[in-house]
Amino acid sequence: MYEASDLRKGIKIEINGDPWTVSEFDFVKPGKGQALYRCKLKNMLTGSTMDRTFRVAEKIGKPDLEEKEMFYSYADGDFCVFSDAETYEEMRIGKDKLGNQFYFLVENAECKVLFFNGRPIEVTLPVFIEKVIADTEPGARGDTATNVTKPAKLDNGYELAVPLFVNIGDRIKIDTRTGLYSERVSKA
Amino acid sequence: MSAKPEIIRRLSSLKLRLEKRAAVFSAVREFFNSNAFIEVTTPVRIRAPAPEPHIVAVPSGDLFLRTSPELEMKCMLASGYGKIFQIGPCFRKNEKGRLHREEFTMLEWYEAGADYLKLIDFTRKLLEFISMKVHGSPRCVFRGCEIDFAKAEIITLKSAFAKFAKRNLLEIVADDKFEEVLVTDVEPALPKDRPVFVKDYPAKFAALSRLRKDDPEFAERWELYLGGVEIANAYSELVDGREQQERFRKAQAWKKYSGEGIYPENKDFTDVLGHGIPECAGCALGMDRLAMVIAGADSIDEIMA
Numbered sequence: 001m002y003e004a005s006d007l008r009k010g011i012k013i014e015i016n017g018d019p020w021t022v023s024e025f026d027f028v029k030p031g032k033g034q035a036l037y038r039c040k041l042k043n044m045l046t047g048s049t050m051d052r053t054f055r056v057a058e059k060i061g062k063p064d065l066e067e068k069e070m071f072y073s074y075a076d077g078d079f080c081v082f083s084d085a086e087t088y089e090e091m092r093i094g095k096d097k098l099g100n101q102f103y104f105l106v107e108n109a110e111c112k113v114l115f116f117n118g119r120p121i122e123v124t125l126p127v128f129i130e131k132v133i134a135d136t137e138p139g140a141r142g143d144t145a146t147n148v149t150k151p152a153k154l155d156n157g158y159e160l161a162v163p164l165f166v167n168i169g170d171r172i173k174i175d176t177r178t179g180l181y182s183e184r185v186s187k188a
Numbered sequence: 189m190s191a192k193p194e195i196i197r198r199l200s201s202l203k204l205r206l207e208k209r210a211a212v213f214s215a216v217r218e219f220f221n222s223n224a225f226i227e228v229t230t231p232v233r234i235r236a237p238a239p240e241p242h243i244v245a246v247p248s249g250d251l252f253l254r255t256s257p258e259l260e261m262k263c264m265l266a267s268g269y270g271k272i273f274q275i276g277p278c279f280r281k282n283e284k285g286r287l288h289r290e291e292f293t294m295l296e297w298y299e300a301g302a303d304y305l306k307l308i309d310f311t312r313k314l315l316e317f318i319s320m321k322v323h324g325s326p327r328c329v330f331r332g333c334e335i336d337f338a339k340a341e342i343i344t345l346k347s348a349f350a351k352f353a354k355r356n357l358l359e360i361v362a363d364d365k366f367e368e369v370l371v372t373d374v375e376p377a378l379p380k381d382r383p384v385f386v387k388d389y390p391a392k393f394a395a396l397s398r399l400r401k402d403d404p405e406f407a408e409r410w411e412l413y414l415g416g417v418e419i420a421n422a423y424s425e426l427v428d429g430r431e432q433q434e435r436f437r438k439a440q441a442w443k444k445y446s447g448e449g450i451y452p453e454n455k456d457f458t459d460v461l462g463h464g465i466p467e468c469a470g471c472a473l474g475m476d477r478l479a480m481v482i483a484g485a486d487s488i489d490e491i492m493a
Contacts, residue, residue: 027285030375031411031421032395033367034242035283053368 002062004054007037012044014061015052019044019116028053044114045121066115072105080105082113082123093120103158104129104176125176130185131155132171139165149181205491208322208483213275213475215321216295219314225271225297230260232277236454239439240395244281244448246290252451253279256472257296258396259457262425265298265468266460273297275475286487287417287477295478298470304397304408304424307469308385311412311420312340315383322482330415330481331380339382346406348386352377358405361390375416384413396432397423412473414481422471429461 002013009025024040037054054060069085079092080102093113095102097120105111106129114122136152149161162181166172169188172181192200217227237245237255245252254260257274264272278294299307316326316337326338349357353373360369378384387410391399394407408424426432440450480491 027283027288028371029242029283029285029288030367030370031418032240032242032393033370036367036371038371051372053372 002060004037004056004058004060007039007054007060012063012065013041014063015041018046019063019065019121023049044116064117066118068113068115070111070113072107072109072111074107075102075105080123082111085110091120093123097121098123100158100179101125101176103154103156104131104174104179106130127176128173128182129176130171130173133162133166133168136162136166136168139163139167199493202490202493205483205485206493209479209491211322212318212479212482215318216275216314216475218321219317220273220297223271223310225273225299226269228261228264228269228272228274229276230254230257230264230274234260236452236457238396238454238457239436239443239451241439241442241446241448245451246279246281255280256294258470258472259454261296261298261470262465263456263460265300266463266465270300270466271298286489289476289488289492292488293475295473295475296470298425298468300466300468302469303467304387304410304422304469307422307471308340308342308387308410311385311422311471311473312337312383315414318478318482328482329484331486333380333415335380335414335481336382341379341382341384343384343386344388344406345386345390346388348374348378358390361392366390366393375413375418378413378416380415385410386413394426394435395423396426396435398426398428414478417477417481418474419477419481420471420473423469425465425468425470427465427467429464432461433458 007022007025009022011022013020013022020041020043022039023042026038027035028038029035035056039052039054040049041052042049070082070091071085073081073083073090076092078095080095080098081090081092083090101123104125109126109129111126112124113120131154133152134155137150148164150164151159152162152166153159160174160179160181162172166184167188171185173183173185174180175182220227232254233248233251234254235251237252238259243255245255256278257276261272261274273295275293275295277291279291281290283290319326319328319337327334327336346357349355349360349369353369355369360366388400388406389409391405391407394409397407397409400406400408410422411418412420444450476488476492480488483491485491
């Protein structure tokens with residue numbers, strides 16, 4: 001269990017069986033009254049948020065969370081198959097747990113998988129991954145401007161904006177936190 | 189040249205704000221002096237702080253750092269000093285946040301013969317005077333909202349709970365949810381374009397204030413809010429010695445039970461209660477928070493060196 005005085009921004013707590021992240025935190029104390037910790041919480045399973053106050057002496061649940069390094073292997077229907085970096089044991093994780101991140105998975109990408117009560121709830125990809133452009137309008141030769149963009153597609157259908165000089169078959173770097181083009185790695 | 193030390197970077201970035209803070213302090217002194225108050229200095233290290241639930245004194249050797257100068261200033265009142273004010277450091281253990289520091293600066297004043305309603309009028313004039321001195325205008329901007337010190341809103345705590353939280357104050361107190369509803373629903377909804385005086389606290393939160401004669405479920409106490417932030421706390425002071433001792437006894441019992449720790453009896457104050465304190469009213473105002481509002485700072489860290 002946590003004490004309310006352990007609370008701070010970023011700490012993860014358990015309420016009614018769900019894990020929550022403390023996204024905002026402040027100490028408040030009305031005149032002559034008792035001190036409260038006023039928090040904004042984000043549900044780690046559903047993404048919903050709520051405001052909650054805790055009293056100083058309050059005990060707060062500590063969620064059973066574990067983070068493991070896992071390598072992405074392949075997609076299988078609605079699942080992605082990962083293998084444990086230590087034991088090589090395979091694990092199937094629903095695509096719904098990945099959201100848009102699914103589009104950035106590349107074979108053998110080293111990911112961090114967060115488990116709550118032994119169930120995977122969140123997959124964090126490497127910040128940068130490399131993908132090949134599957135489709136885009138031909139670029140203007142010699143145009144190196146990066147502030148003018150055009151639409152492009154990856155082989156899995158993900159669409160993003162790339163500079164005019166990027167062509168089909170080019171290998172690019174994508175920032176997985178934003179889903180945006182970062183730089184060109186090599187030409188086709 | 190080597191990079192500037194962090195402390196120098198921080199302090200030099202605060203320069204404009206700390207100059208405003210100084211202007212607030214000198215305006216406060218000017219206002220009190222011109223209203224025939226005398227500035228007093230009572231000890232910071234004391235043997236016996238007033239026992240109050242939820243307020244914990246920091247030990248200092250075999251003494252304590254004061255949590256407020258209240259008892260010492262009341263001893264002066266009983267000795268014939270009818271209009272006194274003090275600006276100085278106070279200390280409260282474990283209070284750290286955007287609006288809290290363990291060490292802060294308190295302005296505290298007492299006026300013999302006054303009551304808490306007279307203090308509302310005086311305090312509003314004080315605020316307007318400070319704003320005129322610092323900004324040349326009765327208005328200042330805090331957290332994106334203009335506060336007009338020429339105006340004031342006076343609302344009972346009971347109406348504030350009914351209006352902003354749609355709850356009955358006494359029921360909330362009985363349910364032990366007072367602080368939660370106050371900080372979640374009431375404080376954020378208070379008007380921000382003028383000073384707000386929230387008055388008449390439930391007897392449970394009377395602290396050292398007198399109960400209303402016409403309605404003893406409520407105490408003659410108010411809190412001042414600027415931009416939704418609590419700035420000052422004032423009472424028609426309790427001068428009934430027997431009632432005061434009874435409240436201290438209850439507070440000590442609570443502090444013992446809760447593990448906050450009890451204090452020695454303040455013998456001087458007990459003697460003064462026996463001798464008699466004149467009818468009076470007093471106010472304690474957080475100078476750091478006031479300077480924060482007047483200077484348009486967001487947290488007290490931006491207004492304290």
